[in-house]
Amino acid sequence: MNIGINARTFSINSPAGAIQVGIQHTKNLLKNMGTKCTLYGHPEGQQWFDTNLRYQSQFFPYNSQSYGVIWERSVLPMLAALDDLDVLFCPNANVPPLGSNAHQTVVMIHHVGTEHGHSSIQRAYRRIAIPSGVQYADKVVTVSEFSKKKIVEELQIDESNVHVIYNGVDDIFFNDVKETNIDLPDDFILFVGSTDERKNLSRLLAAYKQLNSDIELVVVGAQNGIAFGKEQVDRSEIINLGYVSERELRYIYEQATLLAYPSLYEGFGLPPVEAAACGTPVLTSNVSAIPEIMGEAAEYVDPLDVTSIRNGLDIIHDPERLTELSRKGKKQAKKYTWEKATKRLMKVFNQSTR
Template sequence: MRLGIDIHTVGARQTGNETYIRNLIKAMLASDEGQHEYFLYQTKEVALPEWMSKATIRKVTPHNPLLRIPFGFPLALKKDQIDVALFQYVVPPVMPCPVVTMVHDISFEYFPEFFNPLSRKRMQLLIPFSARKSAHVLTVSEFSKRQIIEKYRIPEDKISVTYNGVSDIFRHVTDALWLSHVLQKFGLDQPFILAVGNLQPRKNIERLVRVYAQLRKKDLIQHDLVLVGQMHWQGHAILNEIQKHGIEKHVKTTGYVNDTELVALYNRADVFVYPSLYEGFGLPIIESMACGTPVITSNVSSIPEVAGEAALLIDPASDQELSDSLVRLVTETKLQDELIQLGFLQAKRFDWKITSEQTVSILQKAG
C-alpha cells in the first residue's frame, strides 16, 4: 500500500504538530518490513533527519497554502498513485484517494478569544469540513474525541484516539557536565522552576508569572522561573506582567529551544509547571515526567487523562491553588520523590510504537 503523509510542519517549529508527525513517521518507518511505501510531502526544502530517507520525499508547490492545499496536494498524490493519505487538521476539498485526518484539539471553538481572528475563522471553516470529509478522524485524547463528536456531529465509529508518545530522547540524565554544557547559553546559575509552551493566553503563563512574583515578594520561593516557548498571539501580555512586577532578573525567557536543550532544561529544573486552561493532550507533561521532573498541572480538559495520578492537579483559574502547589513542591522532598517515581511510570504508558501501529492499521482500513 502506498501511504502519503503531509509533513509541511517539519522544520516549521510548530511544536506539538511537528513533534507528532516526526515521531509518528519515525516509528512507522522503524517497524515497517516492506509492507508499505511511504511518500512524505513537504512544502519547502528543509533539512530532514537521515531516517526519513527510507521514504520517498516530494516537494509540493506552490508554497502558498491557498493554492497548495486545493491544487498542489491532490495533483502530487494522484501522480504518486497514493492509496490513502494522512493530514493534520486541514485536507484538500477534492482528493484522488481516501484521507485520514488528525485533529489534535478544537480549542479555537471553546476559547476563540485566544486566537488571531483571521486564523480562528479559517479553522472554524476548514477543520469541521475536513473532519466530515475524511474517511476517518484521529485525535490524541478521549477528551478531544468527545468534543469533536459533540461539536461537529462526527459519528463515534469514525473517530479514533491514538495517544501521543514520549520520544526516547526524553530521559533522566545524571551527567552534570553534559547538562551544564548544553545549558550554558541560557545563563541559568540558580535553581529554577520550568514552564514550557508557546507564550499565549491559553497556556495561562500570565497567571503563573503573577503568582510567582507574589511568592518571591513574600520570600516563600527563591527559585528562578524559566519560560520556554515562542511568542504567539497576545503573548506580549506575559512580558508586560514580568515588567509590572519588576522580576526581569529572576524570569528567563528562552524562546524556541531544540529537543536536546529541552531535555537538559527538564532534567535541571526542580519543578515543572503547566497551568494550561485547555489542552488536547499536553505533551510537555509526559516529556518532563520521563526526565524525572515533578509536575504541577491543571485539572481541566485532557490533562487529568494524560497526567493520571503522577502530578499535583490544580484549578488553573485559582491563584491560591497554584501558589500552594509551588510552595509544596519546592519544599517537600518526599512529595518530589513520590511524584518523580509516579511520573516515570506514567510516561511509559505513552509509546510512539503503539501509536504508529494503531495509525497504520487505521490507514489500511481507510484505504
Template sequence: MKIAIEAQRIFRPNKHGMDFVALETIRCLQRIDTRNEYFILVGDGPDRCLEETPNVHILTLRCPSYPLWEQWALPRAVRRIRPDLLHCTSNTAPVWGSAPLILTLHDIIFLERQTARNPSLYQSLGRLYRRTVVPRILPRCERIITVSAFERDRIRTALGLDPARITAIHNGYNPRFRPLESTAEVTRRYLPEARYLFFLGNTDPKKNTPGTLRGYAEYVRRSDDPLPLLVADLKAEAAQDILREIGEEGLIERLRLPGYIPNSDLPAVYNGAAAFLYTSLRESFGIPQLEAMACGTPVVTSNTSAIPEIAGEGAILVDPTDPGQIAEALLRLENDEAFRREQIAYGLERVKLFSWERTARELLALYEDTVR
C-alpha cells in the first residue's frame, strides 16, 4: 500500500495531545511495517522528531495558516502522491479530494455546548473551524477512528453514523514514562520544593482548572502540612484571574506556575509528584493519567466521560465538580500509606493494557481492511 498520513503539527516545539498521538503511532508503524510505503505530510517546525527510513518519506508543506495548509497545500500534495488512502489524524481533513479518507476524530467536544466561555481566541477559532469542516468531510470518510468506546458511542449517536464506519482504537503511552530514582535535577527547574502535587491545567473549560483549584484550596485548609501545587500550562495572570473568580486569591502563594513543561521533562516531574490531579470535566481518552500511573504516581481522576474506561475501576475516581471529593482523595493519599501503596501498584499494573505498538498494529489492520 501507499499510505499518506497528515501530521501537520508534529514538528512544532510545544506539542500537545493529538500531536503526540500522531507522532508516537507513526514511529511504531515505522518500526513494525517495512512492507508498505508511507508519506508523512507535515508543517514546518524546529523539532525534527521523526527521521526518514527507506519506506517512510517526510514531506514538509509550508503555508501561513492551518486552514490554508489543510484545505490547499495538503490536497495538492496528495494529488501528486496518489496514495491508496489518506489518514488525517487531528479531527479535520480537506473538504475536497479523491483519495480514500480515514479520519481520526478524537472527540466531538467542538459540537457540544461549552460549560464556560473559552477565553483563548486561538482555541475558539479552532472550535469554529472544526464545527465548519467536520460535517462536510464525514460523508466522504471511508472509516472514522476515535480513541475510546465512550467517544465511539457518543459520536455514533450524535452524528447518526453507521456503526460499521467508526472504530475505537485506544491510545498508548511512551515507555520513557517509568519509575525513576533521581528526579531533583529536573524538578528544581520548575519549583524549589522536593514534594508537591501536580496538575496539567489551562484555560480550556473542559480542563476544570477552577474546580480543581477549589478542591486544592479545600485540601490546603484541611491538611496538617499541605503540599504546593505545580500547575503546568497556566500563566500567572490567568491563575490570578481564576483565583479571584473563585474567591481564593490567597492561594496564589501555594501555586508554582512555570508555564509549558517540555514532554522530555514530564517523566521526572510525574515521578517527583506526591499525586497527580487529572480532574477534567470531559476527555475522550486521557494519556496523562497513563503517564503518571506508569511513573508510579497515584492519580486522582474524574468519574466522567472516557476517563473511567481508561483509568479502570480500581482508580481514585471523584466528581470533578465537588471540591470536597478532590480534597478527600488527596488527604487519604497523604495520611493512609497502605492506600497510597495500593494505588501505586494498581497504576503500574493498569498501564500494561496500553501501548503505542498495540495502537499501531490495530491501525495497520484497519488500513489493510480499508484498501482491501
C-alpha cells in the first residue's frame, strides 16, 4: 500500500501529545514492510525518524506552522496527487480542503473541544479546519469512545465512519532506564503538561498550596508554541523542568510519589497512562475520556473544584492506596501499545481502499 502522511506538524521541536501520536504511528508504518510511505512537510520533521525517508518538502522553506497551514492547503494536494497514493493520512486534523478521486483520505481527530484551552489563534483555526477537513475525509479515526461521541454529535457525521483507535504507550515506559543528570527531590508530586489552560495547572497549584506537607511539586512540559493558551501561574514555588526527552521523562515518572493530572478535557490523555506504565500512582480528572482510559487504576477528582483536588492529593499519606494504584496502573497500561494501535490504523486504511 502506498501511504502519504501529512507531516506538517512534525517539525515542532517540542511536540505535544497529539503530535507525538502522529509521530508514533508514522514510526510504526515505516517499519511495515508491506507499505511504502511518503511524508510531506518541512525537512526538520525528519528529526524523529532513523529510517531513510521519502520526504517531500518542495516549496516549504520556512519552519513556520503558520506558513505550513498555507502550504498544506496549496502545495500538499498537488504533491500527493503526483505520488499515486492509495491513502493520505492526516494525523492532526489537518486535511487539505481539496477532495481527491486519486486517493482516499483518513483524518485523525483527537477531540473537538475547541472551547477547552488552546490559544485564540488555534481555537479559530480548529473551528474552521476540523469541520472542513471532515467533509473532505473518507474515514475519521479518533482516540476514545468519548471523542467519537463528541465528533458524531458536533460534526454531524455517520458514526459508522468514525473509528476508535486507542493510543499506545512507548516501550520505554515499561522498561527500566539508567539514572539521568536531572536533579530531583526525594519526594515530589509530578505534573506533566503544556501551558495550555485546559491542563489546569493553576487549580493544581492552588490545591498544592493547601497541603499540609513538605512534598515538592515538579512540572514537566513544553512552555511555548502557537497552539497553547498560556495559563498564567506563579511558578516560583515549584520545580519547573520544561520539555524533557522520553528517557528523562521515564526516569522522572519512576521517581515521583504521585502524578497529578487534573486536566479539564482530554480526548485520551497520555501522561496518566505513561505514568501508570512506570508504576507511578495517578490522580486525575473524573471528566472527558480519562475515566474510560484509566478505569479503576486512578484516584479521581473534580478538576473544577480546588478542594476536591486538594483532598485527592492527601493520598500521598496513604501508602496502601498508593501501592494499590501502582499495581492497577501497570495492569491497565498494558492494554495500550503502539503496535496494536497502528495495526488497527492499517485496518482502517485497508477498509478505505476497498
